[in-house]
Structure formats: structure tokens, C-alpha cells
Amino acid sequence: MSIPKTVFRPQFAITRASHLVSVVADIQASRAFYVDTLGLIVSDEDRNTLYLRGIEEACHHSLVLKAGPAPVCERVGMRVLTEEDLDLAQRHFAAAGLPTQWADVPFQGRTLHTVDIVGTPLELCAQMATKPRRIMDFDLHHGACPQRLDHFQIFTPNVQGACEFYMAMGFRLSEYIVRDGSDELRMVFLQRKGNPHDIVFAHQSEQRLHHVAFTAPEAHHLLYIADLCGKNGYGRAVERGPGRHFGPGYARYVYLRDPDGHRIELFNNHYQTIDMEDEPVRWEASRLNRVGSWGPGPSASWLNEASAFAAARQPEATSDRAMREAHAG
16 A cells, blocks of 8 residues: 555645534533533534534534434534635535535535545535634633644544545645554544644544544643543543653643543644645554553543444445545546
């Protein structure tokens, strides 16, 4: 296998990871966790839906929680630059043989529903309603003070295919993990906004959402939120950390599980990668255990458990022809 190359002038411009739509069993229980404990801001809410954002975010929502019978991830949201880019995106996905549908989504402009080449349900939009940033409203800051959504991590059995597909859409590879002694991709960190990742794909047998990640201002917020989770009855929700990634990203982190088992990472302190000569960092899997890590390793739940996608498209249903056409643009 070869490491894919970025298409630096793609047909349309995706700008960043934007928002996540998930289904939860109890909206009020989710509100107590995400708002009262973690510190996300409520943009709007009704009996069945909660629209949340970080304290730095002006766009209406970065996390949408909907009441439903089963805890699943409904959509992974990306922003495109303009309405024209949205039309070009629709043509691109349709030409690859992937389903596309225009959707009417509250607080968003025209919205495209589709799936990527490995079966991740996507939602793309160019516009969203705005709210005042709360970055200087210190009386509203509490919990971990989540600032903004940064990235998603997704399990897939086809890391190579995902990497090729997204790099054909202009995503850059910042870091990647390979099987020792080969170029077989086991994990890829892909970005559009100039830091290490907007979307990460890690090898697993099923297509699922591993986590959504929000930035936190300082390392002490990661320690404090672990304490607060313990105080508020969420002690067992602290799944991994606080710690540091001695490997891709280099960030300090803590991973939490919400009342439905969805995973959220809070982290800070990663780096900028914008310049074209900034080559992706290669890691062999065994090297990750020799780079100065400390503390216990990840739990079995962190390594294996993840949120199912609603009506997940099976990767086997994607034809080789569709993949070639998608990559060719």
C-alpha cells in the first residue's frame, strides 16, 4: 500500500469539522451532563432536542442531542466555504455513486446529507445561524469550559480507503500509524483547518464513532472536570486520563462517557500545521509504546467500544468503481 497524496486544489472546499448529531435516551440527563457538569452553552432547546456550543463558538451549534429509543450517532457535520461549494460537493458524492439528499435542518442553511466511501453518515452546510460568543462572559464559564469542537475519531475496517477519499477532497495527512515494517495504514489524522486533525480514522472491524473532541483552555480544566464528574455522580464516566498523548497530537486529554455511552474527549495543547512542506509524521505501532508515555494504558472499553451510526451503510456496499470515481474527482 502507498501513502495517499493530498489534492491541494479540490473541486470544493471543506473548511472544518463543524458539528455532531447524536441520539440520546433522556434529554434532561444529557443536559445535566453536558451543560451542568461539562460546561457547554445551550443555544436552543425543546422537549426533544438540545443544541449546544462551546464558549468560543459563534455558530449556533456544534453538538446536537436528540431524544430517541437507541443511543446512536446520526450525522457527522462538516462545513464548506460557500453555497457553490455545497452544490459541487453534491455532484462529487453523487458521481462517486454515494447517496445524496437535501435536508431542511433547523438553524442551518441548505444542508446536504450523504455518506463517505466507508459508510460514515455526513451532513454538510455552508451557513448556520449565529449566537454571541461567550468567551468573555466569565460568569457563564464552568466545568471544563469547553471552547470549540475540534475533531471526530471514527472506527473503520478500511482506513486506506477513508484516507484516499478524504485526501482527494483536500484533507491533509498530519500524522499516521502503520503496521510495523509496512505502509499498512492503521490510523490516520486528517485536517483542513490547520491543526493536526478534523477527522481521524482508526482500524476496527465495524464503522462506528469513537469520540467527538472539544478543546479546553488549560490543563487544570482537565483535572478539575475529573473531580467535578466524581462530585456529580459521574466518576465512572472518566474513562481515560487525565493524561498526555505521547504520539500523534501530543495533547493533554481526558476522555469521558456520557449517560448513553457516547464518548467525548476534552483536550488542549496541540500544534499548527499549515505549510505545504510540513510533511506528515509517520509512526510505527510499536514505537508508540517507547516515546515516554506514563500511567496505565488505555482500557479495553476505550480501545473497542464506540457509538453505532444510525442506519449505517456497510462498507462492502461501496463498489471499487465508486471509489475510483470519487478519487478521480
